[in-house]
Structure formats: structure tokens, C-alpha cells
Amino acid sequence: MSDLDQLKSDLVAAINAATSLDMLEEVRLHALGKKGVISAQLKTLGSLEPDQRKQVGQDVNTLKEDITQLIADRHTDLSAAAMKAKLSDEALDVSLPARPSLGDGRMHPLSRTIEEITAIFADMGFAIAEGPDIETDFYNFTALNIPPEHPARQEHDTFYLTPDETGTRPVLRTHTSPVQVRTMMKQDPPVRIIVPGRTYRSDHDATHSPMFHQCEGLVIGDGIHMGHLKGCLIDFCRSFFGVDDLPVRFRPSFFPFTEPSAEVDIGCSREGGGLKIGAGDDWLEILGSGMVHPKVLANCGYDPEKVQGFAFGMGVERLAMLKYGIPDLRTFYDTDLRWLKHYGFVPVDVPALHTGLHDGAAS
Numbered sequence: 040m041s042d043l044d045q046l047k048s049d050l051v052a053a054i055n056a057a058t059s060l061d062m063l064e065e066v067r068l069h070a071l072g073k074k075g076v077i078s079a080q081l082k083t084l085g086s087l088e089p090d091q092r093k094q095v096g097q098d099v100n101t102l103k104e105d106i107t108q109l110i111a112d113r114h115t116d117l118s119a120a121a122m123k124a125k126l127s128d129e130a131l132d133v134s135l136p137a138r139p140s141l142g143d144g145r146m147h148p149l150s151r152t153i154e155e156i157t158a159i160f161a162d163m164g165f166a167i168a169e170g171p172d173i174e175t176d177f178y179n180f181t182a183l184n185i186p187p188e189h190p191a192r193q194e195h196d197t198f199y200l201t202p203d204e205t206g207t208r209p210v211l212r213t214h215t216s217p218v219q220v221r222t223m224m225k226q227d228p229p230v231r232i233i234v235p236g237r238t239y240r241s242d243h244d245a246t247h248s249p250m251f252h253q254c255e256g257l258v259i260g261d262g263i264h265m266g267h268l269k270g271c272l273i274d275f276c277r278s279f280f281g282v283d284d285l286p287v288r289f290r291p292s293f294f295p296f297t298e299p300s301a302e303v304d305i306g307c308s309r310e311g312g313g314l315k316i317g318a319g320d321d322w323l324e325i326l327g328s329g330m331v332h333p334k335v336l337a338n339c340g341y342d343p344e345k346v347q348g349f350a351f352g353m354g355v356e357r358l359a360m361l362k363y364g365i366p367d368l369r370t371f372y373d374t375d376l377r378w379l380k381h382y383g384f385v386p387v388d389v390p391a392l393h394t395g396l397h398d399g400a401a402s
């Protein structure tokens with residue numbers, strides 16, 4: 040075997056023995072690098088006779104091409120193998136069961152109640168609207184016909200934030216009613232919205248929390264009257280509490296942003312210390328409502344001579360406490376897992392809501 044043949048078979052063996060890209064790179068440098076063995080062969084050509092030089096030169100070049108090709112092929116194979124190993128190393132086993140100690144999640148009763156309320160109104164053709172928690176005095180009070188010095192401002196126990204450069208104090212919204220104003224200022228009638236959201240008042244006991252939730256409703260259009268308000272809210276109450284013949288009463292009341300205003304009560308019994316909804320001859324207040332005040336319509340750029348509407352607002356915590364028998368409002372925010380296991384909902388229940396809770400909801 041000639042020296043070149045020997046060299047070739049050594050290099051081929053080294054290439055085949057390389058089991059990683061790093062090892063192969065070492066072989067490449069050893070064979071083809073500037074100080075490698077093939078370069079060394081080329082350097083010897085100068086000392087050969089001219090006719091020998093030609094032949095040996097060709098042979099060394101052929102060797103160089105062969106080795107270059109073999110290294111390239113081996114490189115392709117090793118890269119593919121490395122990728123395969125990486126993929127199988129990093130593969131995620133999606134069939135791995137969850138750790139049992141984590142337990143199942145539960146849907147918070149407040150989320151569930153908001154889902155229920157909005158689903159019932161969605162079935163009646165209401166769209167969901169939202170607004171910011173930090174409001175201006177204009178949206179929270181003034182546009183709703185609660186001017187400065189109006190006693191309703193004191194009743195709201197407002198949280199004020201630090202005044203800005205112009206001296207105006209932003210407020211944490213005390214109700215979801217400002218979203219009525221925001222919607223009317225943005226959109227021409229007709230309007231049919233339901234507004235779930237967080238609200239804030241400086242108050243804390245078993246039935247009040249400084250942060251709580253409300254759901255606001257607003258319907259504006261041609262010829263909307265008190266009969267629409269009554270029909271809509273009676274349907275809602277019956278659907279929400281799941282009692283077909285639930286007695287519903289509209290009691291005259293006052294809100295600066297509605298005229299006339301009515302508080303809505305549902306029939307209940309308090310006999311024997313327990314509360315039963317739908318039975319007995321007692322009443323339980325559950326929401327506020329009324330025909331939107333002409334001044335509010337005008338403040339929002341609507342012509343009160345042309346359009347009317349009704350609005351209503353309800354406390355989500357109160358509705359959840361009544362429906363699910365939760366005695367203390369503060370427990371909603373205690374993040375106690377034992378409480379959530381008891382009062383929470385298995386999320387699998389939720390899809391059923393999209394078809395409506397109750398036949399009455401769609402009528």
C-alpha cells in the first residue's frame with residue numbers, strides 16, 4: 040500500500056470513529072487544516088521530479104476531495120443524530136397525569152354569579168360593556184346628575200386619589216353607572232348593555248367590603264317605557280333564582296340618575312330564622328332601577344325628546360350570598376381554599392350556561 044493509500048485508510052477510519060461533531064471537527068483539522076496531514080503532503084510536491092509531481096499532485100488532490108466529501112457526509116449524519124437526540128431529550132410527555140396533590144380547580148362563586156347574570160342578559164340581546172376602575176368626577180357623579188354638594192356624594196363613601204397637576208381628584212368608581220355615560224357618549228342609540236365590574240366604597244363589615252362588584256344594565260331606544268323595565272327585570276329575577284313564579288315587586292325609590300326610580304324586591308320567607316326565596320309573604324330588596332333621567336340623556340349628547348331608556352344596578356356579592364347561602368361577604372376575598380372547595384363550582388358546569396339557564400331567560 041502506498042503512503043497515500045495508507046493515509047486515506049487512516050483518515051477514513053478516524054472519520055468513521057468520530058461519534059460527535061466535536062470529534063469530527065478534530066479529524067477535519069487533522070486532515071484538512073493548514074497544518075494538517077494533507078497540506079503536509081502538498082508541501083512535499085516541490086521536492087519531487089516534475090513528471091512525478093504531476094501524478095502525486097493529482098493523487099493528493101483526489102484524496103483531499105474524497106476526505107472533504109466523507110467529512111461532509113459524516114457531518115450530515117451526526118447533525119441529524121444530534122437533533123434526534125435533542126428532540127427526544129426535550130420531548131414533553133403530554134400524557135403525564137397531573138400531580139394528584141394539586142387537586143381540581145374551583146370556580147369562585149363571584150365569577151360564577153357574574154357568568155350567570157351576564158348569560159341571562161346575553162340571551163335577552165344585551166352586549167357586555169366595561170369601563171375603568173379609576174374614574175373622573177364627571178363620569179362617576181356629574182354626568183349622572185349628581186352635582187357637587189349633592190347629598191348622594193356623601194352616601195357613596197368615595198375613595199379619592201391624589202389630585203393631578205390640574206387639581207382634579209380621580210376617584211375609584213363607587214358604582215358601575217359611569218359606564219352608562221361612557222357608552223352613550225361613544226355610541227348612538229339603540230343601546231342594550233350589561234356592565235359587570237369592580238366598585239369601591241369606604242365601608243367594611245359582614246355585608247360591605249371596600250371593593251365589591253356590581254352589574255349595571257342600560258337599555259336606550261325609541262319608545263322604551265317602564266313596562267319594558269318591569270318585564271326585563273321580572274324575567275331576570277325568575278331566571279336567576281330559578282323560580283318560575285317568583286313574586287317581584289317594584290317599590291318607588293330615588294336615584295339622581297333615574298326618574299321615576301324603583302327598587303326591586305323579590306318574595307321570600309324569613310320564618311324560623313332561615314331565608315327562603317320565592318315562598319312566604321316577606322320581601323327582599325335586590326336591585327335598583329329606573330327610567331334614565333332626561334338630564335343624564337342630555338349630558339351624554341342624546342335628545343331626551345327623541346329617546347328614552349331604563350337602567351338598573353345590582354350588587355353581585357349580595358346576589359351570590361342570597362342564591363348560594365353564603366352568610367359573610369368578607370369570606371369572598373379570604374382566599375381560603377377550604378371555603379372555595381365548599382362554595383366553589385367545578386368549571387365543567389359552565390358550558391351549560393351558554394344555552395341559557397332557564398326557559399324564561401329567552402322570552
Ligand code: DAH
Binds near residue numbers: 256297350
Ligand atoms: N348606581 C346605583 C348604586 O350603586 C345602583 C343603580 C340604581 C344603578 C338605579 C342604576 C339605576 O343604573 O338605574 O347604588
